[in-house]
Structure formats: structure tokens, C-alpha cells
Amino acid sequence: MFSELLPNVKWSLVWNATQQTLYMTGISVVVTLILGVILGLILYLTDKGNLWENKIIHGMTAAVVNIFRSIPFIILIILLIPFTVILVGTFLGAKAALPALIIGAAPFYARMVEIALREIDKGVIEAAQSMGASHFQIIYKVLIPESLPALISGITVTAIALVSFTAMAGFVGAGGLGDLAFLDGFQRSRNDVTLVATVVILMIVFVIQSFGDYFKHVTDKR
Template structure:
């Protein structure tokens, strides 16, 4: 009984909720920012509908910068900016801007790749029907790339789980924060084990629902 009593169940519950909250909010922003960014990358790329290599190169470079900075460094580098955007660099609220800044470029690249997988013939056929670029994107490209985009969402969500854990280091809250405070600083291995199990469950659930979604959208 001592074992169970020593574990801060209430804090674990709260931390789990925080992790889910961070994941949900940052994933939403990532989708809203990353999807258009990915589409823009695709469309302005070589031999694509809105080919514009100068624009593409600048955008691509910006994406690469954000992607090449290790997330833990991004967290610290962004702190001043985070305080402007979110009002604080602490807690759930303060973790959202760096999470989105880390995940959106990553997601955008995956979306770009998914769109490139769409058969050029389908784009050509849609063009031949007299479609506008907007109609091609919304009516043909995105529906055809949906399995790939669903897979991209899954991969990004799982990356975000590990990012949320990292944001614990700078007081971001959530399961990562708990693991560091109890598991690392106080050597409470049982709390560490429980957070790891909870994170594992979360990742597993995300992967399984993601796979299901991909399957649902695949008509090939």
C-alpha cells in the first residue's frame, strides 16, 4: 500500500490532462498552418502548377531552418517570442508556440511529399476539364492525397507527444514535466515508469487510429 500511496496520482492525472491539452491545441494549430504551407510548397515547386522557384527556395529554406534546430534549443530560443505570443513561456499556454513552430514545418514537408505522390495524370485530367488551381487543389489533389495526409497527421502527432515531454524541461507541464521532477530529480522510478507507460499508451492509440484513418481513405 505504501507504494501506491507514495505515487502522486492527482498530479499524474493533471499532467496527463495537460499533455492531452498541449497535444490537441498544438496539433490544431499545426494543421491550420502546416497544411496551407505544404500545399504552397508543392504548388510552387519545380514543374508544378504555380512554379516559382525563387519563392519556393525561400520558403523551403525557412522550413529547413526550423526543422534543423533541435526542439530543445528551439524551446529556449523562442522564449522571448513565446512570451509575446502566449503571454507566458510557462505551462500549457507557454508550450504551444514552440510546439507549433517545431511541428508545422515538419508537417508541411510531409504534406508536400504526400501531394507529390498524386499521379500527374490526374492533375492533367482535372486541368483539361477547365478547373481553376483552387478547384484542382480542393477537388483533386487533397482528396487523392488524403491517405498520405492522414499518415502525415499521425506521424506529426506522435512527434508532438515527444516534443510535449521535452517542453517539461522548461516548465511546460504535462507528463514530461512530471517525469523530470519525480523520476529524474527525486529518483522516483515508479513515477517515471508510470509516465512512460502513459506516453506509450498515447502513442500507441495515435498510431492505431492513424492507421485506421489511412485505411479508410485509401480507395486504390
């Protein structure tokens, strides 16, 4: 039945492309989560009136975040080709897409982390300080737990954006479902291949959103 409806689809290629997309998305989400939280904490803590107030560090971090957040992803991939070649030895393949994916997504998530931290009631932080909590205790016992539902929502949105980034990365030889849809589907006028690749991407996005909603609900104390 499937062979009649989708005559040009080679399921082994679809599976390989799906694995490549999941690899790129999974690795980049984990690294983006770590870097984004670090950058977001720096942006929040060094801002005026906060624990580590420092105009210079805040200004430099904000500038880096704003610059890389503003560069369109497809252009960022091209700009990072020399760096990628030095780092992984090639600018083709799923592994070569990781630097651009991470550098493109981490600043985006960092701003979402900063926004989540700003929504925390200052009174909770002041109460922790009055009880003698150190700055690092305030970070991992107050700031992170209080903002956790928002952080989960943010990384869910970022992960979905990363799936679309991997599709765009396929246009420059990164592999994955985007590469399959473009090279094997669009360029060869095989609409069924493009359709299948799109459906699989939508399924991945649906699963990510479902997990994100679940964990946000579990961690929300309200």
C-alpha cells in the same frame, strides 16, 4: 495494491499532467495540420512545372521550412522564449509551450505533405485541367483527396512526435507528463513516478497510432 507497488505516485498529479499533455498535443496537432498543409501546398505548387511555379516563393518557403525543421526542439524552446513571453505573457506552463511545439512540428509536417502531393499521378491533374477545373478546384477536389491517406499517415507520425516534444518541454517548466517524470520522478529518485508517466505517454501514443491507422484505412481507395 497500487499504493504498495507505486507508493510515491499521486494519481491526481498524474491526471493533471495527462490533461496538460493532451492539451498541448491536441492544440498543436490541429494548428500544425493547418499550417503544414498550407506550407506543403505552397512548396509543391510553386515548384518547377507545377500550377503556381515561382522560384522566389518556393525558395523562401523551403528555406524557412528547412531552418525550423533542423533546429533541435529543446533549443527551439529556448530561442523562442522572448517571442513566447510577448505572445502569452509567460514562458512557463502548457500554454507557453504551444508556440515552440507548433513552430517545431509544422515545417516537419509540411515536408511530409509535399512528398504526399508529389506522389499524385500528373495525369490526374492534367485531366482535371482539361475539364476546365480552376486551380483551387484542383487543390480541394484532386490534390487533397488523392493524397489524403498519406496526409493522415503524416499527421499521425507528427502527432506522436509532438507527444515526445511535450515531454521535452516539461524539462523547461511546460508541465505535462514530461515535467512529472523529470521533476517529481527523476530528480527525487522516485522511479515509480517516472515509470507511470512513461506508461501513460506510451498509452497516448498507442491511441494516436490506432486512430491514424483506422482513418488511413478508411480513406485509402486502393
